[in-house]
Amino acid sequence: MNLLSAENISKNYADRWLFRDLNFGLQQGQRVALVGINGTGKTTLLRILAGIEPGDTGSVSVRKDTRVAFLGQQPVFDENLTVEETIFASQNATLAAIRDYEHVVNDPNHSPNELQRVLELMDAHNAWDYDSQVKQILGRLGILGELLARKVSNLSGGQRKRVALARVLIEEPDVLILDEPTNHLDLDTIEWLENRLASPTLTLLMVTHDRYFLDKVANEIVELDQGRVHRYQGNYSYFVEKKAEREQMETVEVEKARNLLRKELEWMRRQPQARGTKQKARIDAFYETQEKAKTKIGGPQLELSVKTTRQGGKIIEVEHLHKQFGDHVVLNDFSYVFKKKDRIGLIGPNGAGKSTLLNMLTGRLAPDSGTVDAGQTTVFGYYTQTELEFDDSQRVIDIVKEVAEVVEMANGDVVTASQFLQHFQFPPAQQYTLVSKLSGGEKRRLQLLRVLIKNPNFLILDEPTNDLDIITLNILEDFLLNFQGCLLIVSHDRYFMDALVEHVFVLEPGGVMHNFPGNYTDYREWQKEHNTAEYQQQAAKTAKAAAGVAPAATPVAPAPTPAAAPKRKASFAEKKEYETLEADMEKLETEKQQLIEKLSSGTGTPQELADWAARLKKIDSELDEKGERWLELAEIV
DSSP states (O other), X not given: OEEEEEEEEEEEETTEEEEEEEEEEEETTOEEEEEOOTTSSHHHHHHHHTTXXXXXXXXXXXXXXXXXXXXXXXXXXOTTSBHHHHHXXXXXXXXXXXXXXXXXXXXXXXXXXXXXXXXXXXXXXXXXXXXXXXXXXXXXXXXXXXXXXXXXXXOOHHHHHHHHHHHHHHHOOSEEEEESTTTTOOHHHHHHHHHHHTOXXXXXXXXXXXXHHHHHHOSEEEEEETTEEEEESSOHHHHHHHHHHHHHHHHHHHHHHHHHHHHHHHHHHHSOSOGGGSOHHHHHHXXXXXXXXXXXXXXXXXXXXXXXXXXXXXXXXEEEEEEEETTEEEEEEEEEEOOTTOEEEEEOOTTSSHHHHHHHHTTSSOOSEXXXXXXXXXXXXXXXXXXXXXXXXXXXXXXXXXXXXXXXXXXXXXXXXXXXXXXXXXXXXXXXXXXXXXXXXXXXXXXXXXXXXXXXXXXXXXXXXXXXXXXXXXXXXXXXXXXXXXXXXXXXXXXHHHHHOSEEEEEOTTSOEEEEESOHHHHHHHHHHSOOHHHHHHHHHHHHHHTTOOOOOOOOOOOOOOOOSOOOOOOHHHHHHHHHHHHHHHHHHHHHHHHHHHHHXXXXXXXXXXXXXXXXXXXXXXXXXXHXXXXXXXXXX
């Protein structure tokens, strides 16, 4: 069943056609990922399909009673609303009932009549289970407490993206259209989101560069290339294989067309000028061949390995680094001696202080205590999350030539700025385009180039994959694999990290840093098989508390190291706690149902109604806590 379809849509931007007479359909249960290089019009196509932006030609139709929700890269809100008002600003009656219920219950001065009204609404819309789902979404996206009451105008870019994501997930639309949904999310949240979106009943259209996310979520890939769409029935791995086959076939066809065009050109020139004297069919065939021969068959095949500045024995020595803002500690007693050809990934939740550490390493921010001692030969190349700065008169090639006219390769060859641009998907014609006319992803790609050609021997990349297309990511990975200096990467792209890093720094809230040997997937596998020392101590304390034994003092936890030992077995206390939790949760569910029935009957006094509602809220909280603990123990037991 087709939920959304587009016929003959076209869009012209900055004096060029992004696509012409394009047809597209989305059926129920399809989870489609739209891929293509930056500037091909992926975001524009999503906006047209979502009804946000009109096409120059064609039409988009949505099946009757089908609800479509759109998440853009730069969400637009009513800046005067609070986060809570923004999230619940929906025509969904069930969501409105939950909004009113939460508002009344959290108001200590609510009237009995108001409470009775919202309870009846919750019951009428069968909204109790939905309320639990809403709380789970908000909790996983970190939208809790005072943040709900904050004005949207006071949010950071990452917070705005998470609020917008929460809103579209809570609305539970029939069709979900997402533009780079993983940007500004930490790794744990991305993994939670991909599990949620991998539902077989969900209808989804998305643009994302996260290849693990694509593999897990998408069941079809649509490539937008030179204004045409190519469909691949499968996930990202299948797409890579079939795209290579398609490009090989197209290369052969284009070469044949070019050879034929040479012969046909000679025939056209020999014939009389009057078109009527020539064979019309052959003339038409000539123009078709000419069009085919103009097809681009891939960019330049150039292996880039930039020559790095000579690196001495001393790279960077960090001793007892400490930094905090007010009472918030972002780094606590961190020491490390960087070695030649270190390839390190830095991971941690949003707000943990990853960018703060990078700024201290490069001297942009002073630590509260401790030292950062860089060697005299260490030359930094630092790619930050700040946007590219330029003036309106600058062209693409001007931005690169500001840094270097030519770039020396590791083998001694010299590459011009223009050749370097071509390798990163800026063809000669585009190199003289004004920077202001580039897409967001193209500007980020250009900003990255400026860092790479500075001849650094210590590259620090802070979220380099944001807004870059998959083709550029593959090119960047190849470039960095050949890079001979030190590499420190902050990224939420797990595929990118796995391809490039050899060990990871894990920065936890509170400023504790762990050094784990291995890539990101190695670390996650280790996490699944073994609990950290902190978690084991907490589990022991919980078990002892349940048995009535006072917990022992907590020793300092060691840094995690990968272990080859088999998965540990549950202790007697943990088995006992596991059984107790099951019984407790069953009792709470029974009590919850009884309270809902009491509240729905409306027979209680105003005070009783208020008490029942407060108890119901507490039960929901207890069920969430006990449920999480039960899941943790279930993996061991």
